[in-house]
Amino acid sequence: MITFKIVTPNGVTYEDEIEKVTIPTGDGEITVLENHAPLVSTLVPGAVFVHKNGQIVHLAVSTGILEIRPNSEVYLLADTSERAEDIDVERAEAARARAEKMMKEKDALADVDFVRIQAMIERETARIGVAKKYRDVK
Numbered sequence: 001m002i003t004f005k006i007v008t009p010n011g012v013t014y015e016d017e018i019e020k021v022t023i024p025t026g027d028g029e030i031t032v033l034e035n036h037a038p039l040v041s042t043l044v045p046g047a048v049f050v051h052k053n054g055q056i057v058h059l060a061v062s063t064g065i066l067e068i069r070p071n072s073e074v075y076l077l078a079d080t081s082e083r084a085e086d087i088d089v090e091r092a093e094a095a096r097a098r099a100e101k102m103m104k105e106k107d108a109l110a111d112v113d114f115v116r117i118q119a120m121i122e123r124e125t126a127r128i129g130v131a132k133k134y135r136d137v138k
Helices: 089-104 111-134
Strands: 002-008 011-018 020-025 028-033 041-043 046-051 055-063 064-067 074-078 081-083
Touching: 002 020, 011 046, 011 055, 011 081, 020 041, 041 074, 046 111, 055 111, 089 111
Parallel strands: 002 074
Antiparallel strands: 002 011, 020 028, 020 046, 041 064, 046 055, 055 081, 064 074
């Protein structure tokens, strides 16, 4: 079994002993099985699939860091993390629309604001995708 934990600035959002997990990284999606080699990678907005006892938990995460430690310990240090069933799709779509509107006015934005808004769009797009695709999957 893998000791798996997702930690955000708001605390631990998921913690369990699992069989495997699929994670979106800067180098592509990876699946971690027991006894995976140690690794540190960037976490990108997307879907995390946690497998345990024939069930799959679907989560949306944003940017952060993935750390795979010896002895099958996997930690995600993410800016945000939500279960698919907890995502309010309408609210996420409204947030993405606001961010896209701000992006269109980018000429008036500083570079820092541009990057912040782009990250917001990516995060909301990941949340919407996870919620719509995996919310009703049992």
